[in-house]
Amino acid sequence: MASAQLRSDQDSSSGHDSATKRGAKASSGRGTAKQLWLDAWADPVAGLNAFTNCIHTCNLYGDGDWRLVVADADKKIKVWKGTAKASEHALVEAPVAITSFITDSTAPRVPTLAVAAGPHVYMFRSLRPFYKFTLPAGDVSPAEDAVWKQVEAGKLEAAAAAQQLQHLQDKGSLQLTARSQQLLALAGDPQAQQQFAADSSGQAAAGNLSCITCMDAVRQAKDELDAVSRLVLGTEDCRVLILNAAGTAVDKAITLPAVPAFLATTGELDEGYRITVAARDGRLYNIKSGALSRSVIQLDSQPVGVVRAGRQIVVGTMADALHCYTGKGAKQYTLYMPASILTLQLLPAAAARQSKCVVVALANGEVRVYNDKALVSLHSSSSPVMGLCAGRYAREDCSLISVTATGALDIKIMPRTANLEAAAVGSSGPPPEQDVPLDVPKKTRLYVEQTQRERAQAVDMHRVFQRDLAKMRLATAHAFVKVLTDGQEIAPALRPSRAWQKASAADGAASHAAAANLSMNVSIQGLGPRFRLLLNLSNEGQELATDLRVLVQAEDEAMYQVHTPHFAVPALVPLLQYTYKVDATCLQPALGAGAVRVIVVGRAQQSPLMTALVKMPVSELDE
Amino acid sequence: MGFFSYLLDLLGLNGQKVNVLVVGLDNSGKTTTIERLKPKNKQSNEVAPTVGLSVEQFQRGGLTLTVFDMSGAGRYRLLWEQYYLETQAVIFVVDSADRLRLVVAKDELDNMLANQQLGRRVPLLFLANKMDLPLALTPVELAQAFHLEEIRERPWQIVPSNALTGEGLDRGMDWLAEKLLRK
Ligand SMILES: Nc1nc2c(ncn2[C@@H]2O[C@H](COP(=O)(O)OP(=O)(O)OP(=O)(O)O)[C@@H](O)[C@H]2O)c(=O)[nH]1
Ligand SMILES: [Mg+2]
Numbered sequence: 001m002a003s004a005q006l007r008s009d010q011d012s013s014s015g016h017d018s019a020t021k022r023g024a025k026a027s028s029g030r031g032t033a034k035q036l037w038l039d040a041w042a043d044p045v046a047g048l049n050a051f052t053n054c055i056h057t058c059n060l061y062g063d064g065d066w067r068l069v070v071a072d073a074d075k076k077i078k079v080w081k082g083t084a085k086a087s088e089h090a091l092v093e094a095p096v097a098i099t100s101f102i103t104d105s106t107a108p109r110v111p112t113l114a115v116a117a118g119p120h121v122y123m124f125r126s127l128r129p130f131y132k133f134t135l136p137a138g139d140v141s142p143a144e145d146a147v148w149k150q151v152e153a154g155k156l157e158a159a160a161a162a163q164q165l166q167h168l169q170d171k172g173s174l175q176l177t178a179r180s181q182q183l184l185a186l187a188g189d190p191q192a193q194q195q196f197a198a199d200s201s202g203q204a205a206a207g208n209l210s211c212i213t214c215m216d217a218v219r220q221a222k223d224e225l226d227a228v229s230r231l232v233l234g235t236e237d238c239r240v241l242i243l244n245a246a247g248t249a250v251d252k253a254i255t256l257p258a259v260p261a262f263l264a265t266t267g268e269l270d271e272g273y274r275i276t277v278a279a280r281d282g283r284l285y286n287i288k289s290g291a292l293s294r295s296v297i298q299l300d301s302q303p304v305g306v307v308r309a310g311r312q313i314v315v316g317t318m319a320d321a322l323h324c325y326t327g328k329g330a331k332q333y334t335l336y337m338p339a340s341i342l343t344l345q346l347l348p349a350a351a352a353r354q355s356k357c358v359v360v361a362l363a364n365g366e367v368r369v370y371n372d373k374a375l376v377s378l379h380s381s382s383s384p385v386m387g388l389c390a391g392r393y394a395r396e397d398c399s400l401i402s403v404t405a406t407g408a409l410d411i412k413i414m415p416r417t418a419n420l421e422a423a424a425v426g427s428s429g430p431p432p433e434q435d436v437p438l439d440v441p442k443k444t445r446l447y448v449e450q451t452q453r454e455r456a457q458a459v460d461m462h463r464v465f466q467r468d469l470a471k472m473r474l475a476t477a478h479a480f481v482k483v484l485t486d487g488q489e490i491a492p493a494l495r496p497s498r499a500w501q502k503a504s505a506a507d508g509a510a511s512h513a514a515a516a517n518l519s520m521n522v523s524i525q526g527l528g529p530r531f532r533l534l535l536n537l538s539n540e541g542q543e544l545a546t547d548l549r550v551l552v553q554a555e556d557e558a559m560y561q562v563h564t565p566h567f568a569v570p571a572l573v574p575l576l577q578y579t580y581k582v583d584a585t586c587l588q589p590a591l592g593a594g595a596v597r598v599i600v601v602g603r604a605q606q607s608p609l610m611t612a613l614v615k616m617p618v619s620e621l622d623e
Numbered sequence: 624m625g626f627f628s629y630l631l632d633l634l635g636l637n638g639q640k641v642n643v644l645v646v647g648l649d650n651s652g653k654t655t656t657i658e659r660l661k662p663k664n665k666q667s668n669e670v671a672p673t674v675g676l677s678v679e680q681f682q683r684g685g686l687t688l689t690v691f692d693m694s695g696a697g698r699y700r701l702l703w704e705q706y707y708l709e710t711q712a713v714i715f716v717v718d719s720a721d722r723l724r725l726v727v728a729k730d731e732l733d734n735m736l737a738n739q740q741l742g743r744r745v746p747l748l749f750l751a752n753k754m755d756l757p758l759a760l761t762p763v764e765l766a767q768a769f770h771l772e773e774i775r776e777r778p779w780q781i782v783p784s785n786a787l788t789g790e791g792l793d794r795g796m797d798w799l800a801e802k803l804l805r806k
Contacts, residue, residue, distance in 0.1 A: 416727075
């Protein structure tokens with residue numbers, strides 16, 4: 001009973017939710033937001049293939065003219081200066097992320113470019129290879145090691161080794177090394193496997209190398225564009241690593257419960273920093289000055305990007321929602337987008353008041369800028385934007401670089417006079433209707449009389465009200481007792497109608513079903529006299545419920561004929577819904593409507609697990 | 624020395640004091656241009672990005688020029704408008720090879736033209752600077768990009784220049800001197 005209440009509560013709240021969802025969508029369309037950006041340059045045939053992680057701008061040569069560096073999926077670093085592509089450099093592996101950091105404070109502060117690929121970070125100074133950082137190797141499990149040893153010794157064919165490795169993986173207890181996984185990925189092609197086994201023989205010595213999943217930089221001391229900074233890496237073995245100043249060794253490692261997918265950093269290493277990690281388990285973890293904070297944020301869906309806007313965390317999810325949380329994990333607000341979110345980026349602006357702006361790219365081609373909750377800029381691109389980079393480019397502080405699904409490059413610049421304040425855009429704040437005075441009717445005689453009566457007889461009116469209230473409470477208690485004793489009366493069933501039923505666990509009986517937590521929902525189809533009852537049964541408990549029987553009886557046998565009066569339900573798996581159809585024919589349509597009782601019993605149990613009395617609708621006369 | 628400066632000498636107008644505002648985006652070559660306009664012995668070859676603004680006074684073509692060399696960096700551009708009221712001429716320097724920021728220059732130009740404080744008859748000299756660079760746009764292309772033809776009231780002229788060698792600067796300054804003289 002109580003849980004029936006709960007269910008309907010949930011139901012109505014989700015209804016409410018979707019209503020606000022629609023409201024939010026509608027109101028986001030209402031805003032007067034238009035494009036604030038200046039269209040500086042567009043190259044529809046740039047041929048770029050990169051996501052947000054792989055697009056970066058930095059003062060590459062230290063000459064004050066910031067270049068665009070794209071780590072393209074075709075294993076090339078592509079550098080743009082102004083409107084022209086300046087150079088291209090080959091990479092050994094497909095990149096996963098690119099960023100830059102400044103190793104020391106001696107002038108000139110030329111940033112070191114870092115490209116993460118596989119287990120390595122390739123570092124460049126003025127685009128010349130400079131250092132290759134490799135993730136520290138983890139331990140290889142002895143079983144896996146033995147398989148590879150045999151392969152190396154020539155005792156085992158690669159295909160057979162793959163089978164053994166597959167077997168190890170299927171046991172599920174250990175995480176295979178990247179090398180083994182690659183071998184397994186080649187399954188079905190023994191030749192390629194053999195080739196790979198031979199080619200990768202060097203990797204064995206390196207041990208179990210993890211892979212980098214994401215990368216960012218965090219500043220050491222002060223919050224400036226050319227401040228000394230360090231690399232932060234997220235790895236496939238569920239760790240976040242902070243490298244030393246030179247980027248040659250791991251300084252600090254923090255282990256998470258899941259694989260990090262996106263990183264967002266804020267603050268400075270010396271004065272307390274925060275790293276927000278969006279992980280593959282759909283949760284946000286916070287690292288606060290070197291330790292994993294206990295507040296974990298569970299998202300409604302998988303994250304597609306996360307940014308730290310000052311103290312706030314803004315995360316986009318696959319549920320088309322943009323959530324904002326405080327650093328402590330308290331939800332601030334949620335904005336629902338009209339299409340899937342592809343990526344998002346922080347819009348860094350020199351003026352601190354603007355630093356809360358977030359740029360969001362949607363699957364319908366829209367690119368929106370939100371300042372807190374207010375939509376301050378909106379423009380559309382012909383093809384969805386896959387990668388965004390916002391920040392300084394060339395000599396302008398605030399530019400927006402986007403790479404679309406078709407490989408086009410688009411560069412926009414925020415004009416100096418642009419106002420990103422929500423108030424300036426007018427998309428927030430009270431609606432204009434609020435200032436229109438309500439048309440309040442004049443005080444009529446009736447109204448005046450009523451008021452006088454209320455004043456004169458306030459005590460009596462209060463008493464009457466109290467008596468009615470007590471009566472209603474009594475009626476409610478009566479109904480509750482009745483439900484406890486003989487099942488719930490279900491309101492006259494409309495077509496299709498819903499009524500939630502819940503059984504309280506029968507006590508004592510040693511059956512699976514005893515602990516079962518069942519819920520049933522009956523709906524009726526048909527105009528009569530032939531009806532169909534749809535019984536939706538689900539097991540809300542944690543355990544499997546087995547050996548149930550369902551009885552369907554007409555209260556008045558002469559009134560309804562039930563075609564399947566009883567049937568067996570062998571098993572109910574938790575959290576799945578099972579639907580059973582039961583046909584019933586009204587024998588005497590002229591007599592109006594009756595009721596049908598549905599009883600669920602467990603095996604070897606005296607009292608039913610659940611009963612429901614379903615009121616049938618009045619059936620139409622059969623001609 | 625050009626023809627008009629010669630004329631000025633003749634008419635004895637030598638020494639008329641004129642405030643000239645030099646604006647344009649950062650790195651467009653404003654300071655370099657001003658160095659080149661100065662008399663030979665006062666020129667210096669070292670230029671660094673201007674911070675805020677710097678004021679120079681020198682004689683040229685019979686005029687005493689007070690030149691306001693504004694910084695074009697984003698955070699200093701709001702200083703420009705504080706000098707609109709007292710200027711008699713504006714030199715707008717454009718880096719004609721900086722295609723990316725053409726829109727930014729255009730935006731700043733529009734801001735300036737929309738400002739009421741700038742006199743309605745103040746002549747505008749556009750210098751299409753860095754014409755020596757391979758990717759430089761021609762003055763015609765720049766004029767189109769800036770929609771200069773829409774400037775009706777104020778006299779304007781666009782001249783290609785190279786501030787490193789001083790090429791084109793004489794032509795521009797002669798035009799400006801002529802406009803100032805007409806006043
Ligand atoms: N190739 C070439 N370079 C030029 C030319 N004019 C200026 N430069 C160079 O452009 C750079 C910037 O010149 P500045 O005069 O400092 O630019 P500015 O407009 O004063 O810049 P801010 O003071 O920062 O607003 C310098 O390195 C100059 O040498 C030109 O005509 N051709
Ligand atoms: Mg200067």
